[in-house]
Amino acid sequence: MTPRVAVVIVSFNxxxxxxxxxxxxxxxxxxxxxxxxxxxASDDGSVDAVRAAHAQVRxxxxxxxxGFGRGNNQALEALDAPYVLLLNSDATFAAPDxxxxxxxxxxxxxxxxxxxxxxxxxxxxxxxxxxxxxRMAAEVLRxxxxxxxxxxxxxxxxxxxxxRDHARPxxxxxxxxxxxxxxxxxxxxxxxxxxxxxxxGEELEWCWRVRRxxxxxxxxxxxxxxxRRGASGASVPxxxxxxxxxxxxxxxxxxxxxAYLGGFxxxxxxxxxxxxxxxxxxxxxxxxxxxxxxxRYAFQALGAWLSALAAGGAVRPSAxxxxxxPRRERLP
Numbered sequence: 001m002t003p004r005v006a007v008v009i010v011s012f013n014x015x016x017x018x019x020x021x022x023x024x025x026x027x028x029x030x031x032x033x034x035x036x037x038x039x040x041a042s043d044d045g046s047v048d049a050v051r052a053a054h055a056q057v058r059x060x061x062x063x064x065x066x067g068f069g070r071g072n073n074q075a076l077e078a079l080d081a082p083y084v085l086l087l088n089s090d091a092t093f094a095a096p097d098x099x100x101x102x103x104x105x106x107x108x109x110x111x112x113x114x115x116x117x118x119x120x121x122x123x124x125x126x127x128x129x130x131x132x133x134x135r136m137a138a139e140v141l142r143x144x145x146x147x148x149x150x151x152x153x154x155x156x157x158x159x160x161x162x163x164r165d166h167a168r169p170x171x172x173x174x175x176x177x178x179x180x181x182x183x184x185x186x187x188x189x190x191x192x193x194x195x196x197x198x199x200x201g202e203e204l205e206w207c208w209r210v211r212r213x214x215x216x217x218x219x220x221x222x223x224x225x226x227x228r229r230g231a232s233g234a235s236v237p238x239x240x241x242x243x244x245x246x247x248x249x250x251x252x253x254x255x256x257x258x259a260y261l262g263g264f265x266x267x268x269x270x271x272x273x274x275x276x277x278x279x280x281x282x283x284x285x286x287x288x289x290x291x292x293x294x295x296r297y298a299f300q301a302l303g304a305w306l307s308a309l310a311a312g313g314a315v316r317p318s319a320x321x322x323x324x325x326p327r328r329e330r331l332p
Contacts, residue, residue, distance in 0.1 A: 003103045004032045005181075006081035010071035011089040012040040015049050017228065022054055024092035025085070030100035033085075034058065036075040040065040067318070068177075069193030069202035076192040081184050088178040091119075094224040102181040105169070105220040113186040113215025114207065116175035117223035118166060127227055130172035130219045132160035133208065134252050136260075136267035143271025143298075145278060172219050174207030179225045189213055194254075198318040200240070201247015208255045241304035243322045246313025249305075253314040261314060265305075272302040 007025050011018040018037065025033055038060045039047050047061045060074050072086060083103060093099060098117065105115045119127035132138065138159050141147045147155055147163065156164045160172060180203070190209045193202040207217055253261040276298035283291030308314075311321035 002030065002032045003083060003100070004034070004081050005083040005085050005099060005103065006075075006079040006184075007033050007035045007085040007087055008038065008072055008075040008079070009035065009087050009089050010038045010040065010068055011042060011046050012065055013042045013044045013046065014089045015042070015044045015046040018046055018089040019049060019053060020092050021087055021089050022050065022057060025087065025099070026054070027096045028093065028099040029096045031103060033099075034079070034081065036060065036079060038062065038071045038074045040067070040071050065324070067198035067202075069197050069199070069206075070195045073192035073195065076187055084182045084184055084187055086177060086180045086182065088227065090228040091178045092226050094226055098223045098225065099181075101223045102220060105218065105223070106181055106183065109216060109218075111214065111216050112218050113183050113210055113213075114175065114217045115181050115220050116172075116218075117179055117225045118219075118221040119176065119178055119225055119227045122226060122228055126166055127176070127178075127229065128161045128164065128166065129176040129178070130160055130164045130166060131174050131176065131204075132158055133173040133204075134248055134264060136264050139264070139267040139271035140274075141271075143274035143278075145275075166219065167221050169220050169222065170218065172217055173211065174204050175217060175219065177203035178227045178229070183215075186210060186213075186215055194250075196316065196318055197247055197250060198243070198323060200244040201251055201317065204247060205251040205254065208251060212255075238300065238304060239325055241301055242308050242311075242313075243317070245301070245305045245308035246311070246317040246322050249308055249314035250317040265309060268305055269302065272298045272305065276302065 009018060009021050022035055025035055035057045037050050037057055039062060041062050041064050047059055050057055050059055085099065102115050102117060106112055116129060119129045121127065135158065142159065147159055190213050194205050197205060210217060249261065252264050276295050279291045279298060280295035282288060283295055312319055313322060
């Protein structure tokens with residue numbers, strides 16, 4: 001029997017990209033799809049364009065930008081399908097059989113609840129999408145560059161990101177949300193995204209609930225999705241970092257408590273400070289621009305982390321400090 005997949009695409013001022021995402025799904029082979037586009041009050045004609053080009057697509061046109069997670073929830077609360085694909089408006093399948101292969105990967109294990117593909121940008125550069133939950137030790141090890149002391153298996157599992165072999169299928173703590181295929185029963189059991197998060201960090205918090213409910217989350221690198229990252233979330237880098245840091249703080253506090261967040265906050269400060277200083281020193285030699293960039297980013301991330309904590313991100317990541325700045329932005 002042909003698998004039935006409900007596809008949810010949240011858009012905000014990404015008309016052409018959204019149309020590309022819809023057409024990528026419509027071209028999928030071996031599956032039956034119903035597509036939901038949730039538009040966060042775009043002013044670029046996205047709603048009219050989708051309706052004109054694809055009358056079969058179910059469009060939910062919102063009166064305000066409610067953010068990425070709450071936007072997805074609008075469709076998740078209305079649909080009823082055995083499989084649900086959460087697809088960014090700036091993401092497309094590289095091959096027409098990609099969605100069916102994700103369904104097959106999901107069905108390889110009864111306890112697999114979420115599966116994600118290999119993500120790459122338009123030029124083929126890999127995006128590190130398989131990630132580890134925030135841990136105090138990982139923050140310090142990364143900052144001091146001591147991760148090489150760990151056995152590779154532990155390093156891949158506990159640090160993930162660039163330390164994880166993204167060519168090998170297998171479990172992950174969580175996956176970035178550009179493209180996630182989910183069992184319908186997982187959505188029924190754990191619900192949708194936490195509405196307290198406007199954007200950045202919602203998939204971390206949601207995957208934490210999925211894992212706690214006993215479901216596995218798996219990377220399937222045999223399927224490739226092209227992710228034109230940031231096309232629907234372009235903004236001032238410092239603001240994006242602060243919002244992402246607030247999402248981290250909120251998820252850690254929610255799932256591990258205030259005491260752990262306190263220790264984690266200190267560990268992240270120590271790790272980022274160490275990375276900034278060490279990479280800055282090592283970057284003093286000629287030809288070490290990569291290290292200099294890492295140093296600058298570490299100090300920028302440190303400022304964003306402290307700012308997010310000071311603004312109450314651990315409690316209210318949708319507070320005014322973490323909403324879009326008063327300028328023309330394109331945010332999901």
